[in-house]
Each structure stands twice: as structure tokens, then as C-alpha cells.
Amino acid sequence: MPDLRRDPVIGRWVIISTERKKISVEKNPVENEEELKTCVFCEGNEHLTPSEIIAYRKYGSLKDKPGWWVRVVPNKYPALGIEGEIHRSAEGMFDMMSGIGAHEVIIETTEHNKELPDIEDRKAEDVIWAYKDRIGDLRRDTRFEYILIFKNRGRAAGASVLHPHSQLIALPMVPVKVKQEQSGSKAYYDFKERCVFCDIIAMELSDESRVVTENDNFIAICPYASRFPFETWILPKRHYSHFSDIEKYDVTLLTQIMKTVLDKINKALDNPPYNYLIHTNPLKEPNSPFYHWHIEIMPKLTRVAGFEWGTGFYINPVAPEEAAKFLREEV
Amino acid sequence: MPDLRRDPVIGRWVIISTERKKISVEKNPVENEEELKTCVFCEGNEHLTPSEIIAYRKYGSLKDKPGWWVRVVPNKYPALGIEGEIHRSAEGMFDMMSGIGAHEVIIETTEHNKELPDIEDRKAEDVIWAYKDRIGDLRRDTRFEYILIFKNRGRAAGASVLHPHSQLIALPMVPVKVKQEQSGSKAYYDFKERCVFCDIIAMELSDESRVVTENDNFIAICPYASRFPFETWILPKRHYSHFSDIEKYDVTLLTQIMKTVLDKINKALDNPPYNYLIHTNPLKEPNSPFYHWHIEIMPKLTRVAGFEWGTGFYINPVAPEEAAKFLREEV
Numbered sequence: 001m002p003d004l005r006r007d008p009v010i011g012r013w014v015i016i017s018t019e020r021k022k023i024s025v026e027k028n029p030v031e032n033e034e035e036l037k038t039c040v041f042c043e044g045n046e047h048l049t050p051s052e053i054i055a056y057r058k059y060g061s062l063k064d065k066p067g068w069w070v071r072v073v074p075n076k077y078p079a080l081g082i083e084g085e086i087h088r089s090a091e092g093m094f095d096m097m098s099g100i101g102a103h104e105v106i107i108e109t110t111e112h113n114k115e116l117p118d119i120e121d122r123k124a125e126d127v128i129w130a131y132k133d134r135i136g137d138l139r140r141d142t143r144f145e146y147i148l149i150f151k152n153r154g155r156a157a158g159a160s161v162l163h164p165h166s167q168l169i170a171l172p173m174v175p176v177k178v179k180q181e182q183s184g185s186k187a188y189y190d191f192k193e194r195c196v197f198c199d200i201i202a203m204e205l206s207d208e209s210r211v212v213t214e215n216d217n218f219i220a221i222c223p224y225a226s227r228f229p230f231e232t233w234i235l236p237k238r239h240y241s242h243f244s245d246i247e248k249y250d251v252t253l254l255t256q257i258m259k260t261v262l263d264k265i266n267k268a269l270d271n272p273p274y275n276y277l278i279h280t281n282p283l284k285e286p287n288s289p290f291y292h293w294h295i296e297i298m299p300k301l302t303r304v305a306g307f308e309w310g311t312g313f314y315i316n317p318v319a320p321e322e323a324a325k326f327l328r329e330e331v
Numbered sequence: 332m333p334d335l336r337r338d339p340v341i342g343r344w345v346i347i348s349t350e351r352k353k354i355s356v357e358k359n360p361v362e363n364e365e366e367l368k369t370c371v372f373c374e375g376n377e378h379l380t381p382s383e384i385i386a387y388r389k390y391g392s393l394k395d396k397p398g399w400w401v402r403v404v405p406n407k408y409p410a411l412g413i414e415g416e417i418h419r420s421a422e423g424m425f426d427m428m429s430g431i432g433a434h435e436v437i438i439e440t441t442e443h444n445k446e447l448p449d450i451e452d453r454k455a456e457d458v459i460w461a462y463k464d465r466i467g468d469l470r471r472d473t474r475f476e477y478i479l480i481f482k483n484r485g486r487a488a489g490a491s492v493l494h495p496h497s498q499l500i501a502l503p504m505v506p507v508k509v510k511q512e513q514s515g516s517k518a519y520y521d522f523k524e525r526c527v528f529c530d531i532i533a534m535e536l537s538d539e540s541r542v543v544t545e546n547d548n549f550i551a552i553c554p555y556a557s558r559f560p561f562e563t564w565i566l567p568k569r570h571y572s573h574f575s576d577i578e579k580y581d582v583t584l585l586t587q588i589m590k591t592v593l594d595k596i597n598k599a600l601d602n603p604p605y606n607y608l609i610h611t612n613p614l615k616e617p618n619s620p621f622y623h624w625h626i627e628i629m630p631k632l633t634r635v636a637g638f639e640w641g642t643g644f645y646i647n648p649v650a651p652e653e654a655a656k657f658l659r660e661e662v
Contacts, residue, residue: 203424
């Protein structure tokens with residue numbers, strides 16, 4: 001008999017159906033394509049991207065020239081435009097808004113085939129610093145309500161360039177899914193007077209069956225109502241709402257746990273395509289007692305089909321306890 | 332400058348970004364694999380499926396033998412089990428429920444390579460009758476709260492068998508996405524005292540730019556805030572909430588418009604993978620003034636990536652006005 005499990009934050013039900021043997025997890029390793037000659041993100045090809053916004057680079061090296069290790073550039077094909085005013089209007093009964101926003105690319109390394117786990121610690125930390133610095137800069141622009149940091153790795157996860165990179169999108173509204181997470185965690189807080197994420201962390205630490213790894217300040221778990229096989233969340237043990245309030249020592253510890261978790265996922269699942277996302281508070285919300293930022297990592301091993309789209313709930317053929325055990329034991 | 336458009340039912344924002352030329356729509360035709368020898372849904376292989384629940388078949392032909400044209404069988408690998416009682420329980424702070432439900436397959440034709448548009452009208456209508464009959468039977472089981480009818484066509488859309496078939500899942504709870512649609516349309520009704528879907532139909536009929544086709548009782552549109560290129564909705568012009576209240580003449584007209592729309596999509600997009608879903612009222616809700624059943628068809632032409640997952644809103648590189656024009660002109 002499959003389990004139906006309810007996500008404690010937004011109330012989403014997930015079917016954990018490990019008996020459906022037929023739906024095996026498809027290993028789908030990221031292609032190791034030779035893009036090197038034309039890769040727009042490789043060192044030496046800086047002229048192929050729009051001019052850099054920031055870069056961490058050798059003292060004395062020149063903008064848009066080699067010498068960097070993390071580099072942030074505008075997306076050449078932005079989903080939203082940075083120029084102009086927010087303009088809301090009606091089209092008959094419908095509502096529209098001008099597509100103002102920022103869309104940036106964080107190039108994580110000069111090397112085409114290196115992923116975060118392979119990058120030396122200090123340079124890997126600078127990927128996290130780039131996330132934080134860009135949010136700090138863009139949040140001063142009062143047109144924006146939300147900033148999403150995400151990574152698509154591998155074509156099946158939506159990456160159009162294979163060179164390791166993350167993306168940032170600044171939006172003029174708070175997206176629906178973020179609102180759901182806000183209102184779900186607020187409802188829990190109103191009832192319990194505790195943060196639902198803090199409760200999850202305490203419960204997972206005492207139970208241990210869904211813990212992938214932890215360090216002093218962060219924990220990685222396969223969540224109780226995982227939508228996807230090997231879905232993994234990384235949460236700070238200390239409660240705070242905005243990712244961008246992260247402190248220096250936590251950047252080090254976050255980098256460490258991300259390297260560990262991604263390395264385990266790569267080894268366990270043969271370098272799968274994946275997405276990760278930073279879930280953080282809307283820009284104009286104060287630090288709140290109910291919202292707790294975190295990172296959600298979703299390996300792309302199954303196809304999302306009609307059933308999931310229609311109902312907003314998911315059939316997951318791998319129990320999170322099994323996934324966590326497998327990842328925990330992967331050296 | 333891209334448009335941001337808001338779905339009038341659930342408030343989901345969509346970016347219509349036709350300037351992102353780089354993200355072209357990927358044509359991804361359904362594989363024409365030779366599965367014939369082993370296809371479990373082909374005529375003559377009835378012994379390879381669980382015993383049929385219902386079939387429309389020649390008078391005098393035998394159960395689980397040839398002679399049928401539409402056949403409904405239990406899913407051999409069900410996501411939910413039909414036997415047992417609903418049991419809700421706590422696992423520490425978490426909530427779970429026994430995975431009770433029904434999971435059935437509607438085999439739409441005996442012929443492996445025929446899709447709905449190729450099936451003769453009377454037999455194609457029986458696919459719709461099978462949907463209606465199965466809902467009518469299962470809704471008598473008081474354990475169930477919602478029945479979803481959906482179709483995955485092509486492997487990229489999640490189909491594991493290529494022989495044309497739809498699926499039915501009966502669930503012991505109302506899924507989150509259905510609740511959102513209910514509460515969104517109720518909020519609109521509370522404000523306007525009109526059904527939001529009826530308003531959409533009236534507006535689209537007067538504007539015409541997003542209409543794909545229509546007949547006396549149904550309209551097909553590319554919705555204003557389409558999430559996906561060539562997303563198409565079919566709505567009954569007459570207001571009612573439960574798909575299963577469809578009357579005989581409407582079965583004929585629904586079959587006709589579905590055949591037309593799917594034929595246009597197949598020709599325009601070279602037989603793409605797609606999903607469709609019937610959005611209908613929860614089983615125990617009465618017919619309501621605010622909810623209006625409809626079918627959503629989603630060709631699978633782009634990959635859903637991290638951004639969409641994280642925010643619940645979508646970047647669509649094809650304006651629905653362009654998509655509707657293209658489909659309208661496809662003979």
C-alpha cells in the first residue's frame with residue numbers, strides 16, 4: 001500500500017509509491033559535450049557575453065578579460081528587461097504588467113567541466129558570495145519584490161549552456177508559490193507559535209532517518225513529503241528569513257555542505273541533471289518568526305506528467321528514507 | 332519588452348517573452364516505435380492486462396477478448412490501491428494517509444497508431460462516454476473526493492505505453508491545485524457575481540484573437556496567460572461544474588472539437604508529445620455558480636526548469652495570440 005504524505009508547509013500531498021517497480025528511476029547523466037571552442041562562459045571568451053556586472057578576479061586584471069574565478073553577467077536573452085517603469089494595466093478583463101526585471105548569470109568557474117564539488121573551497125565560497133552580493137545590490141531597486149537564485153544543470157533540467165552557472169531573476173511581484181510557502185508557514189506559526197522549518201529540523205535531527213549530512217550550522221535532509229526521488233533540502237539550523245542575511249562563517253559552512261551534498265548526488269546518481277533553488281523571504285518583508293530560508297535540490301530523474309500538472313501533487317517512486325540512506329552512505 | 336500576464340482564475344503570473352529568440356520551441360515528435368508484438372493494449376493481447384472493468388464491444392463478444400473498441404482496465408502498476416479504508420495518522424509532526432484510490436486506463440482504440448482525430452466519430456465519442464461512465468461508477472464510492480482524467484501522449488509527456496490511452500485516478504482528497512482553482516473562481520464570483528470562466532468565454536468570443544475553433548456548444552482558446560506554447564483550453568459554452576453532467580449531444584460536440592483541436596496541434600507541431608487534463612468540480616461539491624469544468628491541453632515543447640519550479644510562474648516564448656492564429660489557420 002503506498003503512503004500519502006502531506007508537506008507540512010504548504011499542504012501538498014505526495015504519493016510515495018515504492019511498489020510501482022516499473023517506474024524505475026532513469027539515470028540520465030549530464031552530457032559531456034565538447035562545447036569548448038564556442039563556450040561563451042569559458043575563460044578567454046569574455047567578449048562573447050554582455051559586459052560583466054561584478055567579478056571576483058585577480059588584483060590588477062581587467063574587466064571582461066581573463067583573471068576571474070566567479071563572474072556575473074547579464075543574461076544575453078533575458079526573460080525580463082531591466083529598463084523602464086512598472087506599468088500595470090487591464091486588457092479587457094485581464095491584468096498585465098510591463099516585464100521589468102533583472103536576469104543575470106553567475107558563472108561559477110572558468111573551467112568548463114568543473115562542478116561546485118570540484119572547485120577549491122575559497123573559490124566555491126565566492127559563488128555563494130556572488131549570490132549574496134547581487135541580491136544586496138538589486139534589493140535597493142524598489143521596483144523589485146522578489147529575487148530568485150536558481151541553477152539548471154544539464155539539458156534535461158533546462159540548461160542551455162553546460163558550463164557551470166547559476167541564474168538570478170529579480171521580479172516586480174511575489175510569485176504564487178512563494179506566497180503559498182509564506183502563508184503556509186504563517187498558518188503553522190499562528191497555530192503553534194513556532195517556525196515550521198525549525199520544527200522540521202528538530203524532528204529530523206532526532207529521527208535521523210532522512211538526514212543526508214550536517215555540519216555545525218546546516219542540515220541536509222530528504223524531506224518527509226519529497227516530490228521527487230532524491231529531492232534534498234539544505235536548511236540553516238539558526239532561524240532567519242533572508243538568505244542574503246547570511247554571515248561570513250555561514251558562507252563557509254553552506255559551501256561545505258553544498259559541495260558534500262552535490263558530490264553525493266553526483267556519485268550516487270551518475271551526474272544527473274538537477275535544479276536547485278534558494279527559497280527566501282520576499283525583499284520587502286522583514287525578518288519574520290515564521291519563514292526560514294532554505295535551498296531545495298531536485299535531481300531530474302523522472303518525468304513530470306499530466307497527473308502531477310493537473311493536481312499539483314506528485315508520485316515519487318523512492319521513499320525519502322531510502323534516498324537519504326543511500327546518499328548518507330555514498331562517500 | 333516582455334509582457335507579464337496574470338491568469339484571472341488563480342492569479343498565476345506568466346512571462347510572455349517572444350523576444351527570447353534563442354529559446355525556440357523544440358519540435359519533438361512522438362516516436363513511432365514498433366511495440367506491436369508486445370503492446371499490452373493492442374487487440375488480441377487482452378490477456379496481458381488486468382481483467383477489464385468495462386468495454387464498449389460487439390454484441391456477443393466476450394469479456395477480455397477481441398471485439399471491443401474502447402476498453403477500461405485497472406492500471407497494472409497503480410499509484411494507489413483500491414482496497415482498504417482511509418486511515419489518517421501522524422508521524423511525529425507529519426501527516427500521512429493510506430494510499431487508497433483507483434487508477435484505471437482507458438484504451439481509446441484497438442489500433443496502435445491511431446489517435447483520437449483518426450478514429451471514426453462514433454467510436455471516438457465512446458472515449459468520452461468511458462470517462463463519464465467511470466466517474467459515474469466511482470463517485471458512488473464515498474472514500475473518494477476527486478477524480479482526475481488525464482492523458483499523457485508520447486514518452487516526453489510521461490507515457491510509458493505508446494498505444495493511445497487515457498488514465499483515471501480517484502483520490503481520497505482534493506488536490507492543492509484544484510483547491511486553488513476553486514478558491515480563485517469563488518473569489519471572482521464573490522466580487523463580480525459572475526463565473527470567471529463564463530466571462531473569459533464571452534471576452535474571447537468578442538475578441539477572437541485567441542480563439543482556435545468553436546462549435547455550437549464548445550470553444551477552444553489559447554488562454555490569455557498561457558504557461559506553455561500552444562497551450563489550449565476547451566470549455567463548454569453553457570455553465571456547469573461537473574464534467575460528468577455532460578449530456579448526450581454535448582458528448583458529440585465535445586468529441587468533434589477535441590478531434591479538431593488535436594488534429595490541428597498534431598499538424599502544426601508535427602505530432603508533439605502532450606498532456607491533457609479534465610478540470611472538474613470535486614465529487615462532493617454541488618453544481619456551483621462559480622466553477623466551470625474545462626479541458627487543458629499542454630503540448631510539451633519546452634522544458635520546465637528551475638525558475639518555473641521555484642516561483643510557480645512560467646516563461647512562455649510564444650504569445651497565445653500567435654499560437655491561436657497558427658492553429659486557426661492549420662487546416
